[in-house]
Amino acid sequence: MNLFRSEEHVRRWLDGRPPGATIPVTTLAALAEAWWSDRLSPDWRPRTAAESQAILDGLGLTGASWRLPGT
Amino acid sequence: MDAVDLTLRNNTYTLLVRLGRGPTAAELATETGMAETAVQAGWKRLHEQHAIVLGSDDEIRMANPFSAVPTSHRVEAAGRSWYANCAWDAFGVCAALDADGHIETTCPDCGEQLVVEVRDGRPDDESLVFHSLVDAGHWWDDIVFT
Numbered sequence: 001m002n003l004f005r006s007e008e009h010v011r012r013w014l015d016g017r018p019p020g021a022t023i024p025v026t027t028l029a030a031l032a033e034a035w036w037s038d039r040l041s042p043d044w045r046p047r048t049a050a051e052s053q054a055i056l057d058g059l060g061l062t063g064a065s066w067r068l069p070g071t
Numbered sequence: 072m073d074a075v076d077l078t079l080r081n082n083t084y085t086l087l088v089r090l091g092r093g094p095t096a097a098e099l100a101t102e103t104g105m106a107e108t109a110v111q112a113g114w115k116r117l118h119e120q121h122a123i124v125l126g127s128d129d130e131i132r133m134a135n136p137f138s139a140v141p142t143s144h145r146v147e148a149a150g151r152s153w154y155a156n157c158a159w160d161a162f163g164v165c166a167a168l169d170a171d172g173h174i175e176t177t178c179p180d181c182g183e184q185l186v187v188e189v190r191d192g193r194p195d196d197e198s199l200v201f202h203s204l205v206d207a208g209h210w211w212d213d214i215v216f217t
Binding site for chain 1: 072077080081084085088120122135136157158159160161162163164165166167168169176178179180181183185187189192193194196197198199200201202203204205206207208211217
């Protein structure tokens with residue numbers, strides 16, 4: 001899970017391997033906020049798979065690349 | 072996750088942030104009054120629940136988004152330097168700390184250093200892209216590779 005200069009850099013790096021998911025860094029930042037912002041809260045509780053999937057879905061991260069097990 | 076493991080998990084994160092690095096089982100034992108063996112046993116349960124990730128030495132390897140070992144994803148935030156497990160986690164360090172941050176990482180293709188300033192959760196360079204090679208269904212098959 002890495003940042004790249006551009007999609008062209010991703011394609012070159014893959015060198016023919018099947019691609020995973022590529023998203024804009026702005027979406028990544030929003031995902032990180034939604035996913036990690038409660039991590040140090042004393043009220044933190046483990047999320048269910050459905051709750052985690054809802055975060056992904058809510059950011060438009062759909063399709064096989066973003067489908068969690070058990071959802 | 073039961074109350075004992077939840078408390079151990081929260082204490083682990085609290086001490087990690089206070090120390091600025093992964094705490095050892097001995098440090099957690101001192102901090103909490105638990106026996107070191109009880110900390111280690113609890114950490115193994117948390118590892119199995121994907122709440123933390125232990126290394127081969129049974130010490131903390133990841134307390135996501137934080138990495139207890141050096142990585143190529145470095146974050147300056149809240150007056151400290153941190154390692155993140157991946158680019159997603161680099162932004163996650165800022166989110167978890169509720170702080171602006173300065174991320175330094177490297178484009179795996181060209182090797183160029185990428186520097187991102189995060190302000191109010193937003194990156195200053197919006198031209199970059201993120202790639203996840205592993206599908207979500209397999210993230211935990213090998214979380215270190217992921």
